[in-house]
Amino acid sequence: MDNKVYIFDTTLRDGEQVPGCQLNTIEKIEVARQLEKLGVDVIEAGFPISSPGDFNSVVEISKAVQNPTICALTRAVKKDIEVAADALKFAKRGRIHTGIGTSPYHIKYKLNSNEDEIVERAVEAVKYAKRFVEDVEFYAEDAGRSDNEYLARVVEAVIAAGATVINIPDTTGYCLPSEYGAKIAYLVNNVPNVDKAILSTHCHNDLGMATANTLAGVVNGARQVEVTINGLGERAGNTSLEEVVMAMKSHHDLDYRTGIDTKQIMKTSRLVSTLMRMPVQANKAIVGRNAFAHSSGIHQDGVLKNRENYEIIDPAEVGVKESSIVLTARSGRAALKHRLHVLGYEFEGPELDEIYQQFLDLADKKKDVADEDLEALAGSEKEKQDRSIKLESLQVISGSSTIPTATVAVSFNGDVFTETASGNGPIDASFTAVKALVKRKVHLEEFLIQAITRGSDDLGKVHVTVEHKGHTYYGFSANVDIITASVEAFLDAISKIG
Numbered sequence: 370m371d372n373k374v375y376i377f378d379t380t381l382r383d384g385e386q387v388p389g390c391q392l393n394t395i396e397k398i399e400v401a402r403q404l405e406k407l408g409v410d411v412i413e414a415g416f417p418i419s420s421p422g423d424f425n426s427v428v429e430i431s432k433a434v435q436n437p438t439i440c441a442l443t444r445a446v447k448k449d450i451e452v453a454a455d456a457l458k459f460a461k462r463g464r465i466h467t468g469i470g471t472s473p474y475h476i477k478y479k480l481n482s483n484e485d486e487i488v489e490r491a492v493e494a495v496k497y498a499k500r501f502v503e504d505v506e507f508y509a510e511d512a513g514r515s516d517n518e519y520l521a522r523v524v525e526a527v528i529a530a531g532a533t534v535i536n537i538p539d540t541t542g543y544c545l546p547s548e549y550g551a552k553i554a555y556l557v558n559n560v561p562n563v564d565k566a567i568l569s570t571h572c573h574n575d576l577g578m579a580t581a582n583t584l585a586g587v588v589n590g591a592r593q594v595e596v597t598i599n600g601l602g603e604r605a606g607n608t609s610l611e612e613v614v615m616a617m618k619s620h621h622d623l624d625y626r627t628g629i630d631t632k633q634i635m636k637t638s639r640l641v642s643t644l645m646r647m648p649v650q651a652n653k654a655i656v657g658r659n660a661f662a663h664s665s666g667i668h669q670d671g672v673l674k675n676r677e678n679y680e681i682i683d684p685a686e687v688g689v690k691e692s693s694i695v696l697t698a699r700s701g702r703a704a705l706k707h708r709l710h711v712l713g714y715e716f717e718g719p720e721l722d723e724i725y726q727q728f729l730d731l732a733d734k735k736k737d738v739a740d741e742d743l744e745a746l747a748g749s750e751k752e753k754q755d756r757s758i759k760l761e762s763l764q765v766i767s768g769s770s771t772i773p774t775a776t777v778a779v780s781f782n783g784d785v786f787t788e789t790a791s792g793n794g795p796i797d798a799s800f801t802a803v804k805a806l807v808k809r810k811v812h813l814e815e816f817l818i819q820a821i822t823r824g825s826d827d828l829g830k831v832h833v834t835v836e837h838k839g840h841t842y843y844g845f846s847a848n849v850d851i852i853t854a855s856v857e858a859f860l861d862a863i864s865k866i867g
């Protein structure tokens with residue numbers, strides 16, 4: 370059996386079913402283009418009968434994207450199929466994805482039907498879809514809870530009717546990996562014409578087993594996986610693309626290949642998260658903020674000695690620049706010494722022991738120790754004051770009916786210069802003014818504002834990361850005025866450029 374596994378991305382269909390995650394056509398095109406860069410084989414672009422907006426999105430995605438097959442979902446209903454075919458008319462390669470429920474629940478309570486009638490409707494739908502496109506995928510909804518013998522009967526009939534791909538969804542996320550794997554194996558072994566179609570997995574995460582089930586499906590013979598970016602999807606979500614792809618890539622012994630350019634994973638995850646306004650949980654595998662962050666001393670020491678001691682994936686492989694070391698009271702000397710080194714301080718022997726004790730006292734009081742805390746510990750306050758670039762004054766005009774404008778005065782070795790700029794908000798305006806003043810090509814890579822407690826009178830902590838000529842510089846500041854804190858943090862990072 371060929372070991373190529375086709376990646377069918379349904380972020381724009383099942384992912385978009387998540388409440389609050391609906392996208393407009395322009396946003397969907399942006400995601401589709403990024404999915405094309407990522408290298409997915411199929412993009413499920415929508416359910417055209419569901420609304421004029423979704424119909425239009427399928428039309429426009431079909432025009433905008435060249436390489437992946439564009440797929441449109443339907444029920445086993447003629448009108449749905451006709452509308453899907455119409456929406457796919459500009460697709461270079463179009464696929465209609467039609468199907469019907471095959472579990473006792475769906476047959477009896479949802480469709481008010483019986484097994485024989487469902488086989489007939491399934492066959493009729495596939496034959497009708499074949500009139501419009503060559504590539505027809507059939508889904509046996511709730512296959513996870515369907516009887517395997519009956520499922521095999523349906524699958525055989527729809528393959529005979531011309532279905533090219535057979536989707537076996539665990540619609541309710543009920544199956545155990547062993548059960549789902551056995552279901553795929555049963556079909557492989559009991560459907561006489563199974564070699565005429567590709568079996569596909571479509572797993573939901575209601576019990577947290579979507580990725581495990583998908584892999585069990587592949588191991589047992591499925592060669593297409595239906596997945597979403599960040600695991601988005603109905604209820605607890607779908608199998609996440611990044612997890613399945615990286616599991617297959619990391620386990621060389623399995624010897625599966627996909628067309629995914631894994632270096633595009635993080636970029637795609639961020640784009641989807643931003644456009645769908647759905648944050649990624651910090652500990653999400655592969656794409657969570659903490660996926661490559663090490664916070665305990667033994668791990669940090671191990672990673673600093675050799676990344677592979679605690680990392681099974683090189684962060685660069687998924688488009689993450691480098692792993693991070695978070696300093697807490699669980700950190701050891703190795704991590705502290707390393708971070709101080711990054712900040713420009715060298716500590717060894719008894720001096721390191723001394724600063725480590727101060728660090729632990731501080732870390733016990735705070736959750737994590739930031740760079741500015743280390744700088745203070747390292748006796749750098751004076752150095753900070755002596756720094757050649759300093760914020761002298763900042764004035765911003767901002768509000769609901771005015772163009773945000775900032776006037777920033779910065780001193781360079783004692784000489785004060787002033788610049789005014791506008792932007793899409795007060796911070797953007799201030800940063801634009803600072804960039805004009807420093808006359809250096811700096812690229813803001815990361816900008817994080819955090820309140821220390823939850824009150825509106827809180828101190829705002831700002832962390833920035835800037836890039837200059839391929840090097841990364843960190844800046845920090847804290848102030849009750851978050852715009853001042855932001856500008857100071859930006860200048861702090863810039864001042865570290867040699």
Ligand SMILES: CC(=O)SCCNC(=O)CCNC(=O)[C@H](O)C(C)(C)COP(=O)(O)OP(=O)(O)OC[C@H]1O[C@@H](n2cnc3c(N)ncnc32)[C@H](O)[C@@H]1OP(=O)(O)O
Nearest residue numbers: 416418419420443444445446468469470479480510540603
């Ligand atoms: C498992 C999945 O994720 S499937 C995809 C889920 N996504 C969506 O549902 C989003 C798009 N859906 C929609 O916009 C609408 O539900 C529409 C346009 C499809 C249908 O709208 P309506 O005609 O108002 O029907 P409604 O949504 O109330 O009910 C669904 C009907 O389709 C029937 N149906 C459900 N699945 C199928 C199917 N695969 N094949 C045939 N009929 C089906 C139901 O039995 C019900 O029929 P009934 O009204 O005779 O009982």
Ligand SMILES: CC(C)C(=O)C(=O)O
Nearest residue numbers: 508510511538540571
């Ligand atoms: C429509 C099908 C493929 C589906 O989304 C499911 O069963 O979960």
